[in-house]
Amino acid sequence: xxxVSQTPSNKVTEKGKYVELRCDPISGHTALYWYxxxxxxxxxxxxxxxxxxxxxxxxxxxxxxxxVRPEGSVSxxxxxxxxxxxxxxxxxxxxxxxxxTDTQYFGPGTxxxxx
Amino acid sequence: AQSVxxxxxxxxxxxxxxxxxxxxxxxxGNPYLxxxxxxxxxxxxxxxxxxxxxxxxxxxxxxxxxxxxxQTSFHLKKPSALVSDSxxxxxxxxxxxxxxxxxxxxxxKLQVIx
Numbered sequence: 001x002x003x004v005s006q007t008p009s010n011k012v013t014e015k016g017k018y019v020e021l022r023c024d025p026i027s028g029h030t031a032l033y034w035y036x037x038x039x040x041x042x043x044x045x046x047x048x049x050x051x052x053x054x055x056x057x058x059x060x061x062x063x064x065x066x067x068v069r070p071e072g073s074v075s076x077x078x079x080x081x082x083x084x085x086x087x088x089x090x091x092x093x094x095x096x097x098x099x100x101t102d103t104q105y106f107g108p109g110t111x112x113x114x115x
Numbered sequence: 116a117q118s119v120x121x122x123x124x125x126x127x128x129x130x131x132x133x134x135x136x137x138x139x140x141x142x143x144g145n146p147y148l149x150x151x152x153x154x155x156x157x158x159x160x161x162x163x164x165x166x167x168x169x170x171x172x173x174x175x176x177x178x179x180x181x182x183x184x185x186q187t188s189f190h191l192k193k194p195s196a197l198v199s200d201s202x203x204x205x206x207x208x209x210x211x212x213x214x215x216x217x218x219x220x221x222x223x224k225l226q227v228i229x
Contacts, residue, residue: 004158033217042119042205042219043159056216091158101147101166104217106158 002026004107006092012113013082021077021110023092029105031098032075034067035091037109043091049075050098082114117142117210121220128196129228136191136223138206147209148189149217150180152202159205165189176200196227 005024013019025032030051035043045059049069057067064082069075079086089109095102118141128134140146147166151159163174170182180191191204206220 035219040221042207042221045216045218048216059216093159101164103149103161103164105161106151108156108158 004092004094004105006090006107006110008110009108010111010113012115014115015082015084017082017114019079019082019112021079021090021112023075023077023094023107025073025075025092025094026105027073029094029096030072031095031102031104032069033093033095033104034075034077035093037089037091039088046077046090048098055098079112082112084114087112087114117146117208117218119206119208119218119220121204121206121223123223124221125224125226127226127228130198131195134193134196134200134225134227136204136206136225138189138191138220139187140189140206140208141187142208142210144210146189148180148182149207149209150174150178150189150191151205151207151219153205153222154202162191162204196225198227198229201225201227 007022032049034046037043047067048056052072064080066078089111091109093104093106095104120139149164150162153159163172165172165182173179203222205222207217209217
């Protein structure tokens with residue numbers, strides 16, 4: 001079946017602009033995660049959804065970052081007033097039920113460049 | 116707090132030789148441990164995980180990893196390296212008593228030399 005998909009694959013924007021990054025999880029997966037991967041680093045947790053609700057958003061760096069998952073499937077990560085330091089690859093993952101033993105399956109990522 | 120350390124930025128191994136990619140972890144409870152591989156311009160692919168039970172875990176593409184509680188390690192191994200194994204490998208940990216927040220290491224670049 002189809003894996004996790006993310007759009008766009010690349011996004012270039014100017015400092016101060018607003019961006020939206022989309023994630024389509026594997027069908028039937030109730031848990032969805034966003035990570036940020038900076039150059040030379042491992043993925044860093046941002047937020048975790050169980051269904052429509054954000055179960056843990058402790059990884060969001062500040063209030064410029066926000067994510068939604070209104071129907072419990074597709075999720076959008078929103079970044080306001082982008083800064084050059086936001087440049088990174090944003091990864092989305094999903095898992096079947098969000099249990100500790102579940103495997104997280106990752107999408108290919110969106111490479112965000114803030115000029 | 117939980118953390119993962121991958122002490123080697125890069126590992127070079129000749130094709131056909133055994134390979135080891137090192138990982139040590141720190142958690143307050145029992146660990147759930149994972150290995151992922153990342154190929155250029157692609158997302159992370161799951162290789163294997165340790166939840167409980169046998170300390171030797173077998174995964175995809177002939178990889179295996181050994182959980183060592185006393186040394187708090189979870190090293191990734193393969194008996195015979197292939198050139199196609201060249202990629203970036205990430206170890207990750209989840210505290211079984213905590214949240215669904217996986218912590219990743221900084222990654223180890225594996226270079227298999229023909």
